[in-house]
Structures are given as C-alpha cells and as structure tokens.
Amino acid sequence: DAGVIQSPRHEVTEMGQEVTLRCKPISGHDYLFWYRQTMMRGLELLIYFNNNVPIDDSGMPEDRFSAKMPNASFSTLKIQPSEPRDSAVYFCASRPLGQGAGELFFGEGSRLTVL
Amino acid sequence: DAKTTQPTSMDCAEGRAANLPCNHSTISGNEYVYWYRQIHSQGPQYIIHGLKNNETNEMASLIITEDRKSSTLILPHATLRDTAVYYCIVIYNDYKLSFGAGTTVTVRA
Numbered sequence: 001d002a003g004v005i006q007s008p009r010h011e012v013t014e015m016g017q018e019v020t021l022r023c024k025p026i027s028g029h030d031y032l033f034w035y036r037q038t039m040m041r042g043l044e045l046l047i048y049f050n051n052n053v054p055i056d057d058s059g060m061p062e063d064r065f066s067a068k069m070p071n072a073s074f075s076t077l078k079i080q081p082s083e084p085r086d087s088a089v090y091f092c093a094s095r096p097l098g099q100g101a102g103e104l105f106f107g108e109g110s111r112l113t114v115l
Numbered sequence: 116d117a118k119t120t121q122p123t124s125m126d127c128a129e130g131r132a133a134n135l136p137c138n139h140s141t142i143s144g145n146e147y148v149y150w151y152r153q154i155h156s157q158g159p160q161y162i163i164h165g166l167k168n169n170e171t172n173e174m175a176s177l178i179i180t181e182d183r184k185s186s187t188l189i190l191p192h193a194t195l196r197d198t199a200v201y202y203c204i205v206i207y208n209d210y211k212l213s214f215g216a217g218t219t220v221t222v223r224a
Contacts, residue, residue: 004158031210043159043214056211091158095210102149102206106158 002026004107006092012113018080021110023092024073030097033104034067034077038088049075082114119203124219127197133190135218137203140184146207148179150188151214152199159202159214162188193222 005024013019025032033048047057052069060067064083069075079086089111093104120138127133139148149164163170163177165186170177176189190197202217 033210042216045211045213048210093158100147100149100164101210102147102164102204102212103161104159104212106160109156109158 004092004094004105006090006107006110008110009108010111010113012115013082014115015083016081017114018078019082019086019112019114021077021090021092021112023075023077023107025075025092025094026096026105027073028096029094029105031095032069032075033093033095034075035091035093035106036088037091037109043091046077079112082112084114087112087114119205119215121201121203121215121218123216124221127190127193127220127222129195129222129224130192133193133197133220133222135188135190135201135203135220136185137188138185139203139205142183142205143207144183146205148177148183148186149204149206149212150175150177151202151204151212152197153202153217154196154199162201193220195222195224198222 007022031050034046035043037043046059047067049069067077089109091106091109093106095104147164147166150162151159153159162174163172165177165179179186198221200217200219202214
C-alpha cells in the first residue's frame with residue numbers, strides 16, 4: 001500500500017509569496033494531521049481533521065496559515081504570505097478509525113525554505 | 116500530557132541490544148506509552164506502544180516498570196539503519212502527540 005504522500009518534497013520561495021503544501025493520506029484513514037518541525041521547536045502539531053472536518057487548529061501559528069481537506073483523499077496547508085520564520089519541514093500524517101490514538105503514519109515531509 | 120525525560124544521546128554497537136530509557140513519573144493510570152523514531156530526513160515512524168504489560172513486535176520490545184513511572188525500549192540487535200532520534204511519548208485518548216527532544220541513538224560498526 002502507498003503511504004502518506006506529500007508534495008512538493010522541497011520548496012524554495014521568496015518572502016511574501018503564497019505556499020501550498022499538499023497531502024494524500026492513506027486510503028481509508030479517517031484522521032489527518034499536519035505537523036511542523038524546526039530545530040528550535042521540534043515537532044509541533046498544527047491542526048488535525050476527522051472525516052474531513054477540522055477538529056483542533058489550536059497549533060496553527062497565525063492567520064497566515066490555513067488548512068483544508070475538501071475530501072477524504074486530499075488536504076492542503078497554505079501559507080499566505082510566507083515569511084522566513086516559516087522555514088521548516090512540514091509533515092502530514094494519517095491514521096484510521098479504531099487504531100491506537102497515538103499510532104500515526106507520517107509522510108516524508110515537505111521542506112520549505114522562505115528567503 | 117504527562118512529561119517524559121529521555122537521555123539526549125547514546126551510542127550502541129552494531130549487533131548488540133540497544134536499551135533506551137524513558138522516565139514518565141507523572142503518568143496517569145489510563146495513559147499509554149508510545150515510541151517513535153525519526154531517521155534523518157524522514158518522517159517519524161511508529162515503533163510500539165503499551166499500557167501496563169510488556170510488549171514486543173517485529174521492531175522492538177517495550178518494558179514498562181510495575182509502577183509505570185519508567186519504561187525501556189529495546190532494539191534487540193541494533194543495525195546501522197537503527198541510527199535515529201527515538202521519541203518516548205505518553206498520551207491518553209488524545210491525538211495530539213507531543214514530541215520532545217528524544218534520544219539520538221548512534222549505532223556504530
């Protein structure tokens with residue numbers, strides 16, 4: 001089975017530009033999570049969805065960040081406008097209903113560099 | 116979530132068992148212990164989890180003390196590919212995994 005698929009793997013952009021990161025969860029998984037990883041702050045949960053509905057977005061740093069899940073097989077994380085401090089690796093993860101609460105399947109991440 | 120404490124780093128010889136400790140002295144009775152690892156430039160990977168009993172799967176064994184205040188992840192025969200950051204996480208029925216700094220494990224030939 002294909003795992004969680006993220007794109008792009010690497011993104012370099014200029015400050016002020018819009019960035020869209022994409023995630024395809026594992027088929028049949030009901031939960032989707034977006035994490036951000038930096039050297040300073042480690043891995044942080046930004047937002048998670050259950051059945052395409054955002055459940056907890058308390059980790060989203062500010063209004064410049066938004067996430068959507070229009071259907072069960074696709075989610076986006078958008079940053080507009082981007083700033084250099086948004087540079088990080090962004091991970092998407094999913095898990096099925098009934099799985100242990102902490103057993104997530106992570107993608108390979110999208111490394112974002114904002115100049 | 117209960118807080119966990121792990122050593123910052125440790126070395127292990129290839130082929131030997133690696134024993135990774137984790138302290139979680141404030142763990143509640145219904146909180147689970149989860150272990151993940153993150154190999155360089157990859158996403159975190161689930162290893163194992165447990166509540167009270169010791170657990171074993173194809174990747175590792177998890178030993179939880181009787182008072183549940185600490186646990187040990189055992190990699191029975193460490194290989195160079197086991198070099199990674201290992202995270203010990205304690206949660207209840209909460210999807211908000213909080214990853215700490217973890218233990219950087221280096222397996223040496």
